[in-house]
Amino acid sequence: MDDHGSSGLAGRRGQAARNDAAILDAAREVFLADPKAPVAAVAERAGVGMSALYRRYPGKEDLLRRLCHDGLRRWIEEAEAVETEPDAWKALVVFLERIVDADVHSLTVHLAGTFTPTEEMGRDAQRAGEMMGRLVERAHATGRLRRDVVADDFGLVLEGCAAVRLPDPERTRELRRRFLSMVLDGVAGADVTGDDVAALPGPAPQPGELNWRWRRSG
Amino acid sequence: MDDHGSSGLAGRRGQAARNDAAILDAAREVFLADPKAPVAAVAERAGVGMSALYRRYPGKEDLLRRLCHDGLRRWIEEAEAVETEPDAWKALVVFLERIVDADVHSLTVHLAGTFTPTEEMGRDAQRAGEMMGRLVERAHATGRLRRDVVADDFGLVLEGCAAVRLPDPERTRELRRRFLSMVLDGVAGADVTGDDVAALPGPAPQPGELNWRWRRSG
DNA sequence: AGCAGAACGGAATGTTCTGTTCCACTGCTA
DNA sequence: TAGCAGTGGAACAGAACATTCCGTTCTGCT
Numbered sequence: 261m262d263d264h265g266s267s268g269l270a271g272r273r274g275q276a277a278r279n280d281a282a283i284l285d286a287a288r289e290v291f292l293a294d295p296k297a298p299v300a301a302v303a304e305r306a307g308v309g310m311s312a313l314y315r316r317y318p319g320k321e322d323l324l325r326r327l328c329h330d331g332l333r334r335w336i337e338e339a340e341a342v343e344t345e346p347d348a349w350k351a352l353v354v355f356l357e358r359i360v361d362a363d364v365h366s367l368t369v370h371l372a373g374t375f376t377p378t379e380e381m382g383r384d385a386q387r388a389g390e391m392m393g394r395l396v397e398r399a400h401a402t403g404r405l406r407r408d409v410v411a412d413d414f415g416l417v418l419e420g421c422a423a424v425r426l427p428d429p430e431r432t433r434e435l436r437r438r439f440l441s442m443v444l445d446g447v448a449g450a451d452v453t454g455d456d457v458a459a460l461p462g463p464a465p466q467p468g469e470l471n472w473r474w475r476r477s478g
Numbered sequence: 479m480d481d482h483g484s485s486g487l488a489g490r491r492g493q494a495a496r497n498d499a500a501i502l503d504a505a506r507e508v509f510l511a512d513p514k515a516p517v518a519a520v521a522e523r524a525g526v527g528m529s530a531l532y533r534r535y536p537g538k539e540d541l542l543r544r545l546c547h548d549g550l551r552r553w554i555e556e557a558e559a560v561e562t563e564p565d566a567w568k569a570l571v572v573f574l575e576r577i578v579d580a581d582v583h584s585l586t587v588h589l590a591g592t593f594t595p596t597e598e599m600g601r602d603a604q605r606a607g608e609m610m611g612r613l614v615e616r617a618h619a620t621g622r623l624r625r626d627v628v629a630d631d632f633g634l635v636l637e638g639c640a641a642v643r644l645p646d647p648e649r650t651r652e653l654r655r656r657f658l659s660m661v662l663d664g665v666a667g668a669d670v671t672g673d674d675v676a677a678l679p680g681p682a683p684q685p686g687e688l689n690w691r692w693r694r695s696g
Numbered sequence: 697a698g699c700a701g702a703a704c705g706g707a708a709t710g711t712t713c714t715g716t717t718c719c720a721c722t723g724c725t726a
Numbered sequence: 727t728a729g730c731a732g733t734g735g736a737a738c739a740g741a742a743c744a745t746t747c748c749g750t751t752c753t754g755c756t
Contacts, residue, residue, distance in 0.1 A: 275703080275704090276702085276704095279703090279704090296514075298743055298744080299743080299745085300743080300744090303705095309703095309704055309705035309706055310704095310707095310744095310746090311704055311705065311706080311746095311747090312703075312705080314744095314745070314746080315702090315703070315704080319744075319745080320743095320744065320745090409660070413657075413660070416642055416653060416656070416657045416660075417657070417660075419638075419641045419642055420637075420638025420639070420641055420642070420657060420661075423637045423638050423640065423641030424634055424637055425637075426690060431687075434679075434680035434681065435634060435680065435683060437679050438631070438634070438678050438679055438680045438682070439631075439635075439638060441664075441676075441678050442627070442631070442634075442635075442661055442664045442665055442678060443660055443661055443664055444664065445664035445665075445675045446659075446660045446661055446663035446665065447660055447663075447664065448675075457663045457666075458659075460656050460659050460660060461655050461656055461659055462652035462653065462656045464656070465653060465656075470644075472644060493733090494731085494732065494733095516713075517715065517716085518715085521735095526733080527733060527734035527735055528715095528717090528734075528735070528736095529717090529718090529733055529734065530732075530733060530734080532715095532716070533731090533732070533733080537715075537716080538714090538715065697756100698755105698756090699754105699755090699756085700753105700754095700755090701752105701753095701754100702751105702752095702754095703752090703753095704749105704750080704752100705748105705749100705751100706748100706749105707746105707747090707748090708745105708746085708747080708748095709744105709745085709746075710743105710744100711745105712741105712742085712743080712744100713740105713741085713742075713743090714742095715739095715740095715741100716737105716738085716739090716740105717737085717738075717739100718735105718736090718737075719734105719735100719736090720733105720734095721732105721733080721734090722731105722733080723730105723731100723732095724729105724731085725728105725729090725730090725731095726727100726728095726729095
């Protein structure tokens with residue numbers, strides 16, 4: 261087999277490989293902007309025809325599923341990446357920043373319900389939740405994270421950050437970072453200030469309470 | 479004119495008046511859950527037929543516009559209500575809590591773009607922005623609000639709170655309050671703690687930057 | 697050089713979804 | 727009791743959409 265260059269710049273095979281990526285990128289952009297967007301919008305944004313799309317995925321749902329599962333894997337990946345960080349607080353912060361920057365939360369949460377999940381996705385989702393839990397547990401141990409904040413509170417935080425949306429993606433990232441920073445200051449405060457903030461109100465979010473979109477028939 | 483009771487419990491006229499409210503309530507619930515929901519869903523939720531709806535509004539767009547404008551007026555109303563509160567920080571907090579509880583932000587922001595706005599709405603929107611600005615200005619003067627937070631940062635905050643959504647409305651309210659509380663602790667911190675938090679990153683949101691949905695042809 | 701077929705663009709198709717209209721009916725109101 | 731404001735819900739027309747299909751292009755191999 262006469263492979264023209266190892267990184268796929270070759271004529272036909274290369275174009276196909278490039279389309280693989282183009283389609284996924286386009287799908288991410290389009291479906292993040294509107295989870296109900298038509299498939300044709302993805303093709304157009306990717307600069308390919310419908311057939312290029314349907315050659316790779318049996319149907320719309322499969323594309324959505326793929327996108328979501330990729331997001332889930334990315335989450336796990338990022339969580340693993342910060343596990344070696346000695347400063348547990350910093351690990352948590354860096355993790356959140358990366359998830360927010362990559363818009364992973366939108367991928368995993370907003371797309372849920374638009375397809376029927378795989379069992380493997382269920383397992384990965386649980387794994388992702390556990391890793392977040394461990395991250396928070398570690399941060400609690402340092403005393404830097406206020407004690408009345410639970411792991412699922414960060415579900416709220418990520419949801420909030422994901423909601424910040426502007427036409428310009430780069431500006432969106434900046435403002436999300438800014439917002440995240442505000443929230444983190446509120447979440448780190450207690451020990452530093454010497455405790456003059458009131459306890460967080462209301463029952464804390466229960467595990468799985470935020471994942472209602474994953475339940476069947478949505 | 480033989481009016482059976484002043485608060486409209488009468489037979490036919492009363493039913494009509496009751497439908498007025500039922501339709502608006504239903505529309506709020508339905509369109510807040512999904513801004514693109516079909517009109518029929520509103521009629522069903524209100525327990526009325528299509529004709530009851532189209533007798534009151536020439537078309538879907540008019541209903542949306544009405545809902546949004548009501549939200550805008552509510553915003554102004556709430557802002558005026560806290561203007562007499564002597565404690566400027568408390569005024570700001572109470573105002574935000576009320577806006578969040580009433581889901582006014584979703585009404586005014588998420589519905590924008592689904593209809594062409596009136597000029598009067600434009601004026602009210604500007605007025606609403608100004609009132610928010612004054613609220614923040616007053617809070618700054620007390621020193622209780624950290625200095626690097628600008629008025630439009632609360633656009634981010636409200637967007638974030640509105641993004642917290644569960645099937646149960648009451649639980650949604652609780653968790654939004656909890657999230658808001660976290661954010662407010664982050665936003666109040668600086669002066670109280672004696673300044674060991676870093677400055678907020680990124681250029682602050684510019685006036686009008688968050689209102690892009692209001693611009694024509696969305 | 698030439699062929700087999702992988703890969704593609706985009707129009708065509710059949711179906712579902714939705715905004716709006718229409719009509720027959722009900723029971724106040726005067 | 728006559729008339730009509732008010733109503734429910736079926737009917738309609740057209741838009742939107744996922745998916746299929748066909749004719750074309752250009753590669754990789756012989």
